[in-house]
Amino acid sequence: MGTVKGKKSVNPAMTESTVALLRELVAHLRDNRTELREEWARRITEARLLTAMTKEEIFAEATSVYDNYVEALETGTFEALQAYARNLSERIIPRGVETDEVVGIVLLLRDVLARSLFGKYRSDFDLLNRILDAYEPAANRIANTVAVGFVQERERIIREQQEAIRELSTPVLQVRERLLILPIIGVIDPLRARQLTEQLLQAIRANRARVVVIDITGVAEMDSHVANHLVQTVEASRLLGATVIVTGLSPDIAQTLVNIGVDLTKMNTVGDLQGGIEEAERLLGYKVVMHDSDSGGKKS
Amino acid sequence: MAVPILKQSNYLIATIQAALTDQDFVQLRDALVEKVGRFRSRGVIVDVTALDVLDSFASRTLRDLAYMIRLRGAHTVIVGIQPDVAFAMVQLGITLADVSTALDLEEGLAFLDSVDSEQARA
Amino acid sequence: MTKLISRDSGLEQVRIPIHSDIDIVSARHAGRSLAEQVGFSSSELTLIATAISELARNIIEYAKFGEVTLEIVNNGSVNGVRITASDTGPGISNIEMAVRGGYSTSGGLGLGLAGVRHIMDNFDLQSAPGSGTCVTVTKWKL
Numbered sequence: 001m002g003t004v005k006g007k008k009s010v011n012p013a014m015t016e017s018t019v020a021l022l023r024e025l026v027a028h029l030r031d032n033r034t035e036l037r038e039e040w041a042r043r044i045t046e047a048r049l050l051t052a053m054t055k056e057e058i059f060a061e062a063t064s065v066y067d068n069y070v071e072a073l074e075t076g077t078f079e080a081l082q083a084y085a086r087n088l089s090e091r092i093i094p095r096g097v098e099t100d101e102v103v104g105i106v107l108l109l110r111d112v113l114a115r116s117l118f119g120k121y122r123s124d125f126d127l128l129n130r131i132l133d134a135y136e137p138a139a140n141r142i143a144n145t146v147a148v149g150f151v152q153e154r155e156r157i158i159r160e161q162q163e164a165i166r167e168l169s170t171p172v173l174q175v176r177e178r179l180l181i182l183p184i185i186g187v188i189d190p191l192r193a194r195q196l197t198e199q200l201l202q203a204i205r206a207n208r209a210r211v212v213v214i215d216i217t218g219v220a221e222m223d224s225h226v227a228n229h230l231v232q233t234v235e236a237s238r239l240l241g242a243t244v245i246v247t248g249l250s251p252d253i254a255q256t257l258v259n260i261g262v263d264l265t266k267m268n269t270v271g272d273l274q275g276g277i278e279e280a281e282r283l284l285g286y287k288v289v290m291h292d293s294d295s296g297g298k299k300s
Numbered sequence: 301m302a303v304p305i306l307k308q309s310n311y312l313i314a315t316i317q318a319a320l321t322d323q324d325f326v327q328l329r330d331a332l333v334e335k336v337g338r339f340r341s342r343g344v345i346v347d348v349t350a351l352d353v354l355d356s357f358a359s360r361t362l363r364d365l366a367y368m369i370r371l372r373g374a375h376t377v378i379v380g381i382q383p384d385v386a387f388a389m390v391q392l393g394i395t396l397a398d399v400s401t402a403l404d405l406e407e408g409l410a411f412l413d414s415v416d417s418e419q420a421r422a
Numbered sequence: 423m424t425k426l427i428s429r430d431s432g433l434e435q436v437r438i439p440i441h442s443d444i445d446i447v448s449a450r451h452a453g454r455s456l457a458e459q460v461g462f463s464s465s466e467l468t469l470i471a472t473a474i475s476e477l478a479r480n481i482i483e484y485a486k487f488g489e490v491t492l493e494i495v496n497n498g499s500v501n502g503v504r505i506t507a508s509d510t511g512p513g514i515s516n517i518e519m520a521v522r523g524g525y526s527t528s529g530g531l532g533l534g535l536a537g538v539r540h541i542m543d544n545f546d547l548q549s550a551p552g553s554g555t556c557v558t559v560t561k562w563k564l
Contacts, residue, residue, distance in 0.1 A: 152499060159564075198465055201383035208403055232390040239386040241379070241402035241411075319450070322443035352468060353450055355475040356534050384468035392472055392537030 011076030019076075021134040026074045028120055029113060037066050040105075040112045049104050052096040061088065065146075069109060073138050078145045085149025093154060102150045103143070110139045163195075172203040178210040179280050180242075183273070185218035193229040200233060204240045211280040212237055215273045217248030227256045234267065243283060244268060247276035303328045305335060310342040311412055313405070317350050322357055329365040336372045343412035344369050347405060349380030359394045366399045375415050376400065379408040434459070435493040438478075440509075446478040449490045456492050457503045460563045469541050470503060470561055476534035477507035477557055485511020485555065495560065502543070502562035510554040517549060 010019060029036065041062050044050060050058050064084070072081040089102070117135060121128035173181045182200055204212065214233070216222075222230070234244040245268045249257075257264060270276040303324070306313045312335055314328060332344055346362065348354065366376040377400045381389075389395070402408040436456060438449045453474040454467050462470065474490065481488035488509025495504045535557070539545040542559040549555035 148499075197387060198383070201386060205383055205403065208407070210403075210407075232387075235395070236383075236386040236390045239381045239389065239396060239401050240383065241404075241407050319447050321447055352454070353471045353475055355472055355479065357475075357479055382468075384465040385472075387465055388468045388472040388541075391469060391541050392476065392534065393540070394472075394534075394537065 010074075014076045017130075018134045021131055022073055022076070022138065025117060025131055025135060026070055028117070029070050029073070032116060033066065033070075036112055036116055037062055040066070040109050043108050043112060044105050047104060047108065049101045049108075050097060053092070061092075064088070065105075065109065069106075069113075069142055072142050072145075073135070076138065078141060081142065081145050082149050085146045086153045089150040089153035090157075093150075093157060099147070099150060099154070103147045106143045106146045110143055114139070172200055174203075174207050174209070175277070176281070176284075178208060178284055179277075180204065180207060180209040180212045181215065181273075181277070182212060183215045183218065186220075188219065188222065188226050190225055190229070193226050197229065197233045197236065201236055201240060204237060204242045209242050211243050211245065211283050213245045213247055213273065213276040213280050215247045215276065216250075216253065217273060219248075219250075219253065222253050222256055224256060224260045227253070227260050227262070231257070231260075231262055231267075245270055245276045245279055247271065247273045302331070305331060307335075307339060307341070308409075310416070311345060311409070312336060312339070312341045312343070313345045313347065315347040315349075319351065319353070320358070322361075325358060325361045329361055329368070332365060333368045333372065336369050336374050341374050342416055343374055344376045345405065345408040345412070346376065346378050347380045347408075348378060348385075349382070349404070351385065352382070354381065354385050354389055354394065356392075356394050359389070359396055362396060363399055375412060377402050377408040377411050379404050435491060438490045438492070439487070440478050440481045440490055440507075441487045443482065446475055446482065449478045449492075450475050453490075453492050453503070453505065456494060457561075460494055460501045460503055462503070462561070462563055466561070466563075470505075473538045473541060473559065474505055474507075476538055477505065477559070480534070480555075480557075481507055481509045481511070484514075485509035488554075497562065500562050500564060502560050504558065504560045506556065506558045508554065508556040513551045513553055513555055514547075514549040515551050517547060 014022075041059055044058060044062070045055075053061070065088070068081050068084045072078055092102075114132075114135065117131055118128065121131055173183070175181055180200070180203055182196070184196065188196070200212065200214075203209065214230070216230075230246070234246070237244045247270045249269050249271075254264060257267075268279075270279050303314050303316050303320070306315070312332060314332060316328075320328070328346075332346075335341065336344060344365075346365070351358070362378055366378075369376050378396065379402045381401060400411060402411050434456065436452050438445060438452055440446065440449065450471045454471045457467050457470045474492075478490050481490070486509075488507065488511065491504075491506040491508075493504050493506075495502050535547070538557075538559060541561075543562050544558075544560040546558040547555070548557075
């Protein structure tokens with residue numbers, strides 16, 4: 001979403017006079033780009049912001065931010081700036097830059113540019129007022145856009161990390177041929193529940209499992225949403241040809257299941273994990289014997 | 301678009317290759333029922349590996365299919381439901397209740413064999 | 423890869439007339455393609471495609487013909503996909519029951535709306551006897 005050569009597209013919601021004023025102050029900011037940028041970089045160092053970055057790095061980023069800032073002022077549209085802010089955040093967050101620093105430097109730039117405008121138009125008080133009327137809302141929107149972009153990027157990174165942690169903490173174990181065990185420990189929120197199901201279904205297919213033992217001994221409590229999810233997991237597994245045995249059902253959880261309308265007699269449940277594995281082996285063993293034509297139809 | 305149906309000894313294997321319209325589904329159902337009668341097949345496998353969606357219509361038609369084939373003395377197994385598809389089905393409350401399912405063709409055949417020998421014993 | 427779409431700029435929109443069962447399949451494919459651009463996971467794509475199938479099927483079964491509109495939307499911070507299924511058919515007389523799942527999907531009378539509502543993030547149903555039906559659902563890519 002960069003700039004188009006030639007006429008730049010401007011926010012059509014702006015009035016003619018605002019556009020003209022912005023064009024004038026943007027010209028000023030572009031003409032004085034070098035000094036203003038240096039002034040800003042100096043103020044950043046003075047305020048002890050971006051200490052995690054080197055001077056060269058700050059200068060390089062400062063140039064991009066400055067140009068994007070001025071461009072946003074000129075066009076009155078903020079998509080490019082938002083995209084840039086997220087991109088910048090993606091690069092500096094791993095460096096340890098914090099939200100207050102990012103907000104800080106943008107506000108500093110706003111001030112440096114405002115002072116420069118004061119300086120240039122101080123002899124014409126009326127014009128100065130009109131220039132500031134055009135500048136202030138835009139500058140504030142810019143600060144907002146950059147800050148929000150940074151925070152969103154941060155949140156996205158945190159979510160990704162949480163996801164990675166979740167995946168690590170819920171392994172599906174293959175203990176025997178055609179038999180999978182999924183021990184669930186701790187608190188399950190709806191998102192984790194969904195991930196568990198997805199992982200389990202993929203594992204059933206990859207391992208060609210015929211029986212799955214889901215052990216919920218380690219689950220303290222379960223609300224009706226998650227209980228529903230457990231039922232759905234059992235049903236989805238069946239669609240993939242796998243039988244599910246649920247073990248470690250506490251009386252509380254059993255009650256929750258009954259409350260949401262689950263017929264426990266239809267669900268394959270066994271008291272503990274060991275018992276569940278034995279039941280699973282029995283199911284698998286039974287099927288193997290059925291196959292055995294040499295035994296002349298002998299049942300296990 | 302006709303779904304290819306193969307005859308493998310006592311079984312019929314229908315392998316769906318691409319998304320089916322409602323009409324295609326109904327045609328498949330009727331073709332299988334007719335062939336089961338003609339060949340006196342003992343089992344039918346419908347392979348839905350290529351289907352990226354199994355909605356309520358598909359589910360109803362497959363259940364009708366299994367029921368009608370049962371009336372002709374044969375057993376039906378649906379194989380190859382993708383994990384994503386199974387997940388979507390249960391979330392939307394679309395069930396294949398009373399219809400046998402297996403992971404893939406190999407499992408499906410093993411299942412039919414076991415049902416067959418059990419019936420032979422009876 | 424997520425493509426950021428502005429509320430101000432032209433949103434990507436696809437309209438599919440629904441006249442026959444073939445159109446149901448087209449609507450599903452179009453929906454999957456569009457949702458792919460938003461960056462939904464494989465399992466989410468299947469959910470969306472299945473929901474579209476149900477909504478498009480309702481149009482054919484109850485109204486004979488109608489339209490499905492698919493669009494990429496943005497609520498200010500995240501992108502999503504919006505599906506609108508509309509028709510000028512007889513309308514639903516008992517909306518409460520339809521949405522709560524009072525009509526069973528297994529018996530062939532099913533509207534599947536309870537299921538669609540369950541998997542989508544936003545659900546809106548406008549309908550009245552004689553004035554058609556419009557179902558709008560949205561799923562956000564979080």
